[in-house]
Amino acid sequence: MLFDTLPNDGIFNGAYDDDEDVGAVADFNNMDNTIAVSPIPTLRIHKDHPKGQILGDPTSAVQTRGKIQKASSSQQALEEGIDYDEVFAPVARIEAIRLFLAFASYMGFTVYQMDVKSAFLYGTIEEEVYVHQPPGFVDPAHPNKVYKVIKALYGLHQAPRAWYETLSSFLMENGFRRGTIDKTLFIKKKKSDIMLVQVYVDDIIFGSTKKSMCTEFEECMHKRFQMSSMGELTFFLGLQVKQQPDGIFISQDKYVADILKKFDFLSIRTATTPIESNKPLVKDEDGVDVDVHVYRSMIGSLMYLTASRPDIMFAVCACARFQVTPKASHLNAVKRIFRYLKHQPKLGLWYPRDSPFELEAYSDSDYGGASLDRKSTTGGCQFLGRRLISWQCKKQTIVANSTTEAEYVAAANCCGQVLWIQNQMMDYGFNFMNTKIHIDNESTISVIKNPVAHSRTKHIEIRFHFIRDCYEKRLIEVIKIHTDHNVADLLTKGFDVTRFNFLVVSIGMLNL
Structure with missing residues (x-):
């Protein structure tokens, strides 16, 4: 804990009394009798301040955080350390898992899977940090002294980063290399075999094409840290993982049962789709208010579930836009999602072993579907063979002037995710150049392929045009697909039960 004290002079000079003078004493004899006032209103800015109000050395040059040298221990006891805010540690994305x-x-x-016991206590911090002597354990000979922290402690800001650096250094000393994009991924290769280690704070999952490499890794970790070996991976970051000879199944059915019980939906009637088709949610200003805390709690619970349930993604995002002043109509829409979950509680993602390992993506957008501001919704999903890796459902930041613009913005968003997966897979040893992105809008494909069309797209923000550059560099390939076969359609609007079930099956979701 760092100490914060207030200096006894300057602007922190205690409470002011009404009778005390604040600042300099005015000399009323040194004033003009007449003062010319400009008829044009002007804004006065006081750029000069008394030196007594300046914190730090006023004669020193402007310095960035990286240039500041470590302050002395006495100075650090009075103010935040130079690394006070730089305490982040890399955390794996759910897509990476x-x-x-x-x-x-x-x-x-x-x-x-394995777990590190008391992981943060292994970290060694480089900053100068001091803590009070804990109550009941004060040294009677030195009651006013503090402890200098050498090892990281739970609750210390620097603890997560210190642990990550300790683990990272240890793994790299033992033949692993860190991922280029994902810094929580560690790779080790021996001839044609590969071993992967994915770290999420103190939870570690690992696997290898050669069983002996896993055994060797476990022994190595046990020698350095106190570990809990948990055997085959069955549960990680809220995801239930079922490993079978013919593939891997990812679900959250236990969590579904928990939230149905939490919100008392165990005995409700079921629904075959999560949202009504052709009936968009509106602001409903004249509607009956509902408990905002309950509404937000339900939305939060459902958002957590979208880690393995893309089938409810659009419905949850649509309802989440009304969390400020939810009405009864919005609550009924949320209840419909729960009714659908009651109907399909065990639905999950299936990753078949016999599917090829090729990256491809699907992009789609509605046009002005958000009733509040007429913005469009971006939908996108990325596959490795028949394995759905990531998906997006997001309201666009601009109001599209045409369906082409809305689809173009969605395609650019999808392209960005494709580039991330391409770079990530380079660490795995795969080069997915010229990745296919399936788009159901011919005009959007023309704009991407033909720079001459720029005269008709000048109103589109420049940041979306990077997809053209990716196309010219052959990082991606845009393919026309019929709307009926564009699975990203699931993430942009509601459907009747027949179309909805077709799309759910098409993205690789099933009951196991």
Whole structure:
């Protein structure tokens, strides 16, 4: 804990009394009798301040955080340390976990899990940090002294980063290399075999094409840290993982049962789709208000579920837009999602082993579907063979002037995700250049392929045009697909039960 004290002078000079003078004493004899006032209103800015109000050395040059030298221990006891805010530690994205499992299903190896006991206590901090002597353990000979922290402690800001650096250094000393994009991924190769280690704070999952490499890794970790070996991976970051000889199944059916019980939906009637088709949610200003806390709690619970349930993604995002002042109509829409979950509680993602390992993506957009501001909704999904790795459902930041613009913005968003997966898979040893992105809008494909069309797209923000550059560099390939076969359609609007079920099956969701 760092100490914060207030100086005894300057602007922190205690409470002011009404009778005390604040600032300099005015000399009323040194004033003009007449003062010319400009008829044009002007804004006065005081750029000069008394030196007594300046914190730090006023004669020193402007310095960035990286240039500041470590302050003395006495100075650090009075103010925040230079690394006070720089305490982040890399955390794996959920897409990275699904990608890891997809690769494991393709290669046919088993994924294992282990946990580090009291992980943060292994970290060593480089900053100067001091803590009070804990109550009941004060040294009577030195009651006013503080402890200098050498090892990280739970609750210390620097603890997560210190632990990550300790683990990272240890793994790299033992032949692993860190991922280029994902810094929580560690790779080790021996001839034609590969071993992967994915770290999420103190939870570690790992697997290899050669079983002996996993055994060797476990022994190595046990020698350095106190570990709990948990065997085959069955549960990670809220995802239930079922490993079978013919593939891997990812679901959250236990969580579905928990939230149905939490919100008392165990005995409700079921629904075959999560949202009504052709009936968009509106602001409904004249509607009956509902408990905002309950509404937000339900939305939060459903958002957590979308880690393995893309089938409810659009419905949840649509309802989440009304969390400020939810009405009864919005609550009924949320209840419909729960009714659908009651109907399909065990639905999950299936990663078949016999599917090829090729990256491809689907992009789609509605046009002005958001009733509040007439913005369009971006939908996109990325596959490795028949394994759904990531998906997006997001309201666009601009109001599209045409369906072409809405589809173009969605395609650019999908392209960005494709580039991330391409770079991630380079660490796995795969080069997915010229990835196919399926788009159901001919005009959007023309704009991407033909720079001459720029005269008709000048109103589109420049940041979306990077997809053209990716196309010219052959990083992606845009393919025309019929709307009926564009599975990203599931993430942009509601459907009747027949079309909805077709799309759910098409993205690789099933009951196991």
